Amino acid sequence: MGRSVLPCFQPRSQCLLLTEDASNFCSSLTKDLKRLEQSFATDSVSLKWSVEAMSLLKKMQVELLVLFKKSKLPISYGAEEDWFDQYMKETATLLDFCNSLKSAVSGINRYRMVVELAIQKLGEVDNSSTMADVNNIEFERVHRRNHEKLLDAGVMKETSRLGSGISSGGNQMQVKSMAVVMLAAKTTMIVLSLLLVSAMVSPVSIDMGNGDITHKVPQLKPCMELLTQLVGRFHERSPRPESGSGLALVEHEMVDEVVGDLRAQVVEGRVDDRERFLSGVELLRTRSAGLNEGVERFDAAVDEVFEEVMRGRNEMLGMFRDGALSGG
Numbered sequence: 001m002g003r004s005v006l007p008c009f010q011p012r013s014q015c016l017l018l019t020e021d022a023s024n025f026c027s028s029l030t031k032d033l034k035r036l037e038q039s040f041a042t043d044s045v046s047l048k049w050s051v052e053a054m055s056l057l058k059k060m061q062v063e064l065l066v067l068f069k070k071s072k073l074p075i076s077y078g079a080e081e082d083w084f085d086q087y088m089k090e091t092a093t094l095l096d097f098c099n100s101l102k103s104a105v106s107g108i109n110r111y112r113m114v115v116e117l118a119i120q121k122l123g124e125v126d127n128s129s130t131m132a133d134v135n136n137i138e139f140e141r142v143h144r145r146n147h148e149k150l151l152d153a154g155v156m157k158e159t160s161r162l163g164s165g166i167s168s169g170g171n172q173m174q175v176k177s178m179a180v181v182m183l184a185a186k187t188t189m190i191v192l193s194l195l196l197v198s199a200m201v202s203p204v205s206i207d208m209g210n211g212d213i214t215h216k217v218p219q220l221k222p223c224m225e226l227l228t229q230l231v232g233r234f235h236e237r238s239p240r241p242e243s244g245s246g247l248a249l250v251e252h253e254m255v256d257e258v259v260g261d262l263r264a265q266v267v268e269g270r271v272d273d274r275e276r277f278l279s280g281v282e283l284l285r286t287r288s289a290g291l292n293e294g295v296e297r298f299d300a301a302v303d304e305v306f307e308e309v310m311r312g313r314n315e316m317l318g319m320f321r322d323g324a325l326s327g328g
Helices: 020-041 047-071 083-122 130-161 173-200 212-216 218-237 250-265 274-325
Strands: none
Touching: 020 047, 020 173, 020 218, 047 083, 047 173, 047 274, 083 173, 083 250, 083 274, 173 218, 250 274
C-alpha cells in the first residue's frame, strides 16, 4: 500500500479566490515542478536530478518566507494553531529530513571509500587477496543495505508528519490564500522528500490520492497533476539494480555494475585475464570519482536548504517576538 501524501484540507468553499501573491507563488511552483519533471526526458534518477530537487525546495522556502512577511497576517498568541505554528512545524520536519539525507550521504561516502581502498589494492601487480578485496566491497554494500532499512523507517516517520492537518481558518481571502499556499508547499515537500528517499535510501511507494483535493481546491490542479506526473516519471527512469543495493541512483548503480563484473572475473582467488581485469579497475576508478563528485554537489545542496530553512525560522521567530513585545 502506498504512502498517502495529501494533507487534510477542508475549505468551506468549493471555489477559492487567491490573492495575487498567492497565485504567483502557485504559478512559480508549478513551473519549477514542470522543469524538474522535464529533466527526466534526458536523464535517469541521478544525483544531478537530486540536486535540482533540493534547489526547488530551497527556492520554495525563499518564496514562502517572502510571502509570509509580505502578507503581514496576525500571529495568534493563544492556544489556537495558526499559520505561524504550521510554518514552524513543517520547517522543523524539513530540517529533520535534511539531517536524514546527510546520514544517507554518509552511507554512500562510506561505500565509496571502501571502493577506493579496493581499487588501490586491486591495481597492484602481485595481489594475492583479489577475491577478499572485491568481497570487502560486497560486504560494505550489504552493511549499507541493513543501515538503509533503519534510515528508511526514520525518514518515513518524518515525512508522514508533513501530512498533518492544515487549518484554513477564517473567511478572509488573505487567510484562505495562505492556507492554499501552505497546502501546495507541504504537499510538494512530501512528494519530493519521498522521491529523494527512493533515490538515496530505498524505493518507497507513493499514493497520490484520487484527485479529491483538486476538486475542492481547483487552484492546485496544475501543481497536483505535475506532482503525479513527476512520481510516474521517476519510477519510469529509475534503474532496476540487480545488486540489491536498493538505491535508484544511476551513479551508484554504475559503480555496482563494475564491481559485479570484477567479481565475476575472479575464480578461486585468481584472475585469468589480468589486462581485462585492470581495465575494469580503471573503469571502477572513473565511476567512483563520478559518484564522489555527485555526492559532494548533493551534500552542498542539502546544506543550502538547511541554512535557508534556519534563516527563515529565525526571521519568523523575530516577527513573533516583535509582535509579542508590541502586544500583537
